[in-house]
Amino acid sequence: MSFLNKEICDGDNPDLTEERRTATFDTDRMAQVIYGSEKFAARRRQITKSISRIPALQDTKPLAFMTREEKITEACRELDVLSDHWEQLIYVNDEEEALHLHREVIGMEGHPFALHETMFIPTLVSQASDEQQEKWLGRARKREIIGCYAQTELGHGSNLRKLETTATYSPSTQEFILHTPTITALKWWPGALGKSSNYAIVMADLVIKNKSYGPHPFIVQLRDEKTHQPLPGITVGDIGPKMAFNGADNGFLGFDHFRIPRGNLLMRHNRVEPDGSYLKPPHAKIGYSSMVKVRSRMAMDQGLFMAQALVIAVRYSAVRRQGFLEDKSQEVKVLDYQTQQHRLFPSIARVYAFIFCGLETIQLYEKLILDVNKNGDTSGMADLHSLTSGLKSVVTHFTGQGIEQARMACGGHGYSMASYISEIYGVAVAGCTYEGENMVMLLQCARALVKAVELVEEGHPEKLSPMMAYLTKPSVTVDLTVGPEAYVKIFQLIAKKQAFKATEQLHKFMVAGDSRDVAWNKSAVELTKASRLHTRLYILKTFIRRVESITDISVKAALTDLLNLHLNYELLDVASYALADGIMSSTQMDFIKNQLYSSLEKIRPNAVSLMDSFQFSDLQLRSVLGRRDGHVYQNLFEWAKSSPLNQSEVLPSVTQYLKPMMEKSKL
């Protein structure tokens, strides 16, 4: 079956139009699967259309030609325009719609509200008491105040228990005294802290009567609401340019015995009474929930980052002609080369897989917050923490790899800022670090795995959570031709073996006399391998579950091809484990390779439409190379001509230095 997708093809590059004509599914229907519902996919399109009717948001100067200050100013101008249209554009308080609006209009280089929406408001929702929400949440939602999340310090990010900023309770005045005792205690990195925010959630060590209670969240006013000047006792500023994300003012913050009222400790789950007595929370790590919230979004957000890079690379590959195959009268589209397909298509599959995981983990977090806030039920916290710790690490790592391959797939033009892929890469790989450095978080996931293995070894498999149940599966011989379930079985065996091996190694060192911490460190590489396999198994199973649930036949068929590619690619990628443990034979390996190559051919006709289905507007993509019209060469030439360097024929640097130098050389 072949039909023309609904988008207008007239006027586009004929090579791209041809690709769109040969697609076997409808991109609107695919968008419903990607964005989780028909309603949200339609709302996205509606919002995009409404944005396109606001002149002040069109044809802005390319970000690549702007200084950092100009980028920040431009983001603020756009936010102001959006603010004037907010209620016509989206349903107020709909987080997904707000995120879409920001992504499309302001892009990914950061803006003053990035942390306000993703961490400041969510922390108030999950940690502030009803009374505190009454006071601050409404103001935050109406954007009367701008907030950020200030946790990381110059000296500590990963190890939260050693944060040095103190919040010492003074019963006589019923205040907390915030203080930065050393240079390493300066808050360092928080997004939008430096220049934009006037409020912050500050994570500080709660100290009462000389006893430390560990990091707790406080809401703190940083700047005067009228003048925006820092309040006395507060030192705040921008930390300088970064690898990417330079539209954001990540900042530093220090306190000099800065006093805040007792009511500024967020007290939904714990309390400090006026006399200084402390009521502890129902779960020791409940104060970490805002991090879990962001981690639960990361599979979706990173999937969308990689999708942007792939839209650009796949469209370009369908337009770029170079070299010959059979027909010597016309050069081929580079997308027809097997190596190009192998470079791009497994990442397309991963994008879909990550997004399906993201849809699931976002819902799991929403449910957890309901359970905790309404029923005080914290039983889901440990599982979601270990799942999202592993997932953020695996997804960010592969997203970085996928985006870099997308860049290379665009040859020389991929290296130009016109492609915008380097910016997408820079922003995406920040995710390997923020919300917990990847190795640190893989080791958090490993804690849960080791515990589960120990339960099995102690004869209590019934206590395993459903995600760990595969650790009890016996070894079996598997016939790969029966379909996805066979791949899952092999993957389960590989992941199980590695989890047991890593745990065995840990125990061995402990038996030999090492403390658990030292034995843990000596086993850490093996433990992180176990976490990665465990997480990749979850991703694989989620992909299968999601594809099975699709009702549209043509969408399901296209995604089944992608799923088959994913299964074969993933298994091949971990084949060294399977071969070493005798789980797979070399004949099975050959079978997998052949399946992989034939999947590439099946996906080829749908490649452009699989990426068009994300329905990113040109405004959001910000890529000259990846525009929907595919007129790559004309667009590139126009863009280059608009470079500030080309606004005069002779640069002052030539007149001032090169010319005199050449003249001197003549003497």
Ligand SMILES: CCCCCCCC/C=C\CCCCCCCCCC(=O)SCCNC(=O)CCNC(=O)[C@H](O)C(C)(C)COP(=O)(O)OP(=O)(O)OC[C@H]1O[C@@H](n2cnc3c(N)ncnc32)[C@H](O)[C@@H]1OP(=O)(O)O
């Ligand atoms: C991101 C969305 C953006 C969308 C916008 C898209 C548009 C594009 C625009 C811009 C894109 C960029 C957006 C930028 C956003 C950037 C946001 C970045 C913000 C930050 O980085 S905030 C700072 C984050 N910091 C960290 O993550 C620190 C990492 N460290 C930790 O979390 C902890 O220190 C630790 C978990 C590693 C260890 O904690 P600790 O208290 O020492 O505990 P342990 O002794 O290790 O463990 C004890 C026990 O507790 C369990 N546990 C730990 N944490 C949790 C938890 N959260 N929940 C439940 N249980 C937990 C742990 O497993 C142990 O259990 P056990 O004893 O084994 O049973």
Ligand SMILES: Cc1cc2nc3c(=O)[nH]c(=O)nc-3n(C[C@H](O)[C@H](O)[C@H](O)COP(=O)(O)OP(=O)(O)OC[C@H]3O[C@@H](n4cnc5c(N)ncnc54)[C@H](O)[C@@H]3O)c2cc1C
């Ligand atoms: C773009 C960006 C935005 C950010 N936004 C915010 C924000 O809004 N708010 C905020 O509070 N913070 C923010 N951060 C800070 C971020 O959360 C931290 O940088 C991150 O948690 C990593 O901590 P770290 O810098 O201390 O790394 P480190 O822990 O110093 O990592 C250095 C190395 O040490 C290793 N390591 C550390 N501990 C262990 C261990 N226990 N076992 C094994 N290896 C270990 C790591 O794996 C890594 O290789 C942001 C960071 C970035 C890059």
